[in-house]
Amino acid sequence: MAKRRKGVRSSLIALFFVIITALGILIASNVMDHVDDISLGLDLQGGFEVLYEVQPLDGEEGTEINRELLTDTVSALNARIDVLGVSEPSINIEGDDRIRVQLAGVEDQEQARDLLSTQARLEFRDTDDELKMDGSDLVEGGARQNFREQTNEPIVTVTVDDANLFGEITEEISQRPFPDNRLVIWLDYEEGDSYEEEMQREDSKIVSAPSVDERIQSRDVMITGDFTQESAADLAGILNAGALPVELEELQLNSVGAQLGEQSMELAVYAGFIGIALIFGYMLLYYRFMGMIAVLTLSAYIYLVLVIFNWLNAVLTLPGIAALILGVGMAVDANIITFERIKDELRYGRSVMSAFKAGSRRSLSTILDANITTILAAGVLFYFGTSAVQGFAVMLIVSILTSFVTAVFGARLLLGLWVNSRALNRKQKLFGVKEREIREL
Numbered sequence: 227m228a229k230r231r232k233g234v235r236s237s238l239i240a241l242f243f244v245i246i247t248a249l250g251i252l253i254a255s256n257v258m259d260h261v262d263d264i265s266l267g268l269d270l271q272g273g274f275e276v277l278y279e280v281q282p283l284d285g286e287e288g289t290e291i292n293r294e295l296l297t298d299t300v301s302a303l304n305a306r307i308d309v310l311g312v313s314e315p316s317i318n319i320e321g322d323d324r325i326r327v328q329l330a331g332v333e334d335q336e337q338a339r340d341l342l343s344t345q346a347r348l349e350f351r352d353t354d355d356e357l358k359m360d361g362s363d364l365v366e367g368g369a370r371q372n373f374r375e376q377t378n379e380p381i382v383t384v385t386v387d388d389a390n391l392f393g394e395i396t397e398e399i400s401q402r403p404f405p406d407n408r409l410v411i412w413l414d415y416e417e418g419d420s421y422e423e424e425m426q427r428e429d430s431k432i433v434s435a436p437s438v439d440e441r442i443q444s445r446d447v448m449i450t451g452d453f454t455q456e457s458a459a460d461l462a463g464i465l466n467a468g469a470l471p472v473e474l475e476e477l478q479l480n481s482v483g484a485q486l487g488e489q490s491m492e493l494a495v496y497a498g499f500i501g502i503a504l505i506f507g508y509m510l511l512y513y514r515f516m517g518m519i520a521v522l523t524l525s526a527y528i529y530l531v532l533v534i535f536n537w538l539n540a541v542l543t544l545p546g547i548a549a550l551i552l553g554v555g556m557a558v559d560a561n562i563i564t565f566e567r568i569k570d571e572l573r574y575g576r577s578v579m580s581a582f583k584a585g586s587r588r589s590l591s592t593i594l595d596a597n598i599t600t601i602l603a604a605g606v607l608f609y610f611g612t613s614a615v616q617g618f619a620v621m622l623i624v625s626i627l628t629s630f631v632t633a634v635f636g637a638r639l640l641l642g643l644w645v646n647s648r649a650l651n652r653k654q655k656l657f658g659v660k661e662r663e664i665r666e667l
Contacts, residue, residue, distance in 0.1 A: 238647035242640060246522060253529045260532045265541045266330060270491045273330035274481040276339065278474040280323045291323045295471060299325060302470050306341050306463070316541065324477070330541070335481055341464055343474050348384070348433075348465060349412045350395065352402075353421050358395045358409070361465075363387055365445075369465035371458040374450065380458040382449040384465065389445045397441035410435045411449055413461075433461070494547045501551050502528070505558055513565050515656040519641045520561040520633075527557050527632040534624050545618035553625020556600065560633035563596075564589040565657075572659045578652075582645045586638055593634060597626050 280291050280299060296319045307315045307329065316328035332338045350359040368385030386392045399407055410421050411433045424430050434450045453461070506524070509517035531550060535542065568585030576584065601623055608619035644650050650657075654664065 236647075238643045239649060242643040245640065249522075249526055253525070257529055257532065260529075260536045263536050264532065265539070266491070266543075270494070270543060271331050273328070273332045274335045274338070274479065275326065275328045276342070276476055276480075277320070277478040278325045278327070278343075279477050280325060281473045281475055283471075283473055291472070293319075296323075296325065298471050299474075303327060303342060305466075308463075325474070337460070339476075339479075341460060343476065344414060344464060344470075347412075347414050349415050351410045351412055351415065351421070352399060353406045353408050353410060353435075355410075355415075355419070355421055358399075359386070359391065363391060364465075367466045369462040371455065371462045372448075374448070379450070380453040380455045382453070382458050382462050382465070384447050384449065386445050386447055389443055392445070392447065393441050393443040396438045399438045400440050404437065407438050408435045409438050494544055498547060498551055502554055505554060509558065509561070512658055513561075514658045515644075515650070516561075516565045516568070516641060516658070519637050520558065520565070522640060523561070523632045523636040524554060524557055526636060527629055528554070530628045530632065531621075531625055534628065535621065538620070538624070540620055541617060542621075543617045545615070546621040549618045549621035549625055552622060553629055556597070556626055557629030557633040559596065560589075560593045560629060561637055563592050564634075564637065569657060569659050572654050572657055573663050573665060575665050578645055578650050578654070578657075579648070582641065590634070593630070597630050601626055 280296060282291065300317050300319065303317055303325070304315070307317075307327075316326075318326050320326050327342060329338055348361045348364065349357060351357055363386055365385040365387055370383055372381050372383050373379065374381050396409065399409055401407075412419075413431055413433050415431060419431065421432070421435075424432050425435070436448075436450060449461075502524075506521050509520045509524075511517070513520065528550075531553065535546075540546075564586060566585075567589045568581050571581030571584045572578070604619045604622040604626070608616050608623070611619060654661070
């Protein structure tokens with residue numbers, strides 16, 4: 227019988243070390259891969275966030291700003307962001323007439339803002355501002371960046387649906403005397419704009435105004451201007467993305483430089499390490515052996531949160547890191563509630579086995595209440611909050627659910643292996659309970 231007990235004790239302790247070893251190997255082998263794959267928010271890698279108010283186009287004041295129109299606008303903005311090559315953009319509809327755009331990792335923020343807010347309504351007019359042809363006469367997706375053969379300067383070419391229409395327009399303009407024989411190419415012409423006035427502006431809406439000397443029977447229209455290769459590619463991309471169905475008025479801008487984002491990341495990680503180290507130290511000092519179990523389960527908790535967050539393709543922000551640290555606190559709180567119940571039972575003179583069972587049972591309802599109320603609060607934050615608050619709420623919910631699994635089930639499993647092995651019998655000191663505190667039953 228003694229040999230059998232000894233064998234059971236050895237097997238339970240061996241199972242504990244097998245679990246810990248397997249967990250350690252798993253974490254060490256791929257934790258950095260998960261960390262590297264997590265997408266960082268603009269406050270951690272730089273970028274900008276802009277809040278737009280959606281308004282009807284000029285001349286369409288009666289247009290109703292409804293959900294369908296907002297969704298179409300989001301689709302158009304997504305197409306423009308593809309031109310920038312930004313990964314993991316965040317575009318959210320807020321309220322009845324607002325759209326919030328977050329772009330992390332953008333180097334040229336002014337270029338990105340111009341690209342987002344430009345209407346991209348391409349129009350061909352004469353010098354009297356009479357409309358000759360607009361975007362509806364062009365082949366969808368037919369704009370492209372190219373180079374002029376004679377000078378190799380960057381240009382943009384667009385394709386028209388009807389070569390005869392373009393031939394008729396150029397023939398009519400070519401018969402006018404110089405300098406009225408110009409085909410004026412506008413971007414975002416508005417009622418009241420004038421060719422004469424716009425040509426004097428430094429930031430003109432006129433892309434180019436080439437002279438036309440003869441009929442041009444072609445479907446390919448060359449747009450020249452003071453382009454760089456990059457600006458020509460941007461214009462082609464925005465034309466292919468299509469015109470916005472609304473006007474966007476910028477209400478709020480939050481810009482974070484790349485260097486500032488990097489500093490924020492370093493400080494957040496540094497603060498997180500200090501906070502977690504202090505928690506680990508406290509648990510080991512005050513709860514002894516149970517504190518060691520808590521350190522192991524908290525390590526598993528942090529790893530699992532990173533894995534789940536990565537699987538969700540969520541974006542990590544400074545509030546998200548704060549929620550992660552808060553989740554560590556919630557996990558520690560669950561451990562402390564359980565460990566204190568166990569210590570109370572030990573002080574009443576119960577055996578280690580009885581104290582473990584009673585303490586675990588008595589603490590469960592308290593832990594459930596605390597976690598459920600916090601999840602409800604996080605759910606309200608997610609439903610009513612903006613993007614940054616929603617990121618905090620998502621991380622908090624993931625943290626709480628994960629902490630419940632690790633702090634309740636994980637800690638009880640690992641501690642239960644030692645308790646059931648009876649290796650801790652009559653060793654109340656390992657639980658942080660002094661002999662003078664124990665009452666006789």
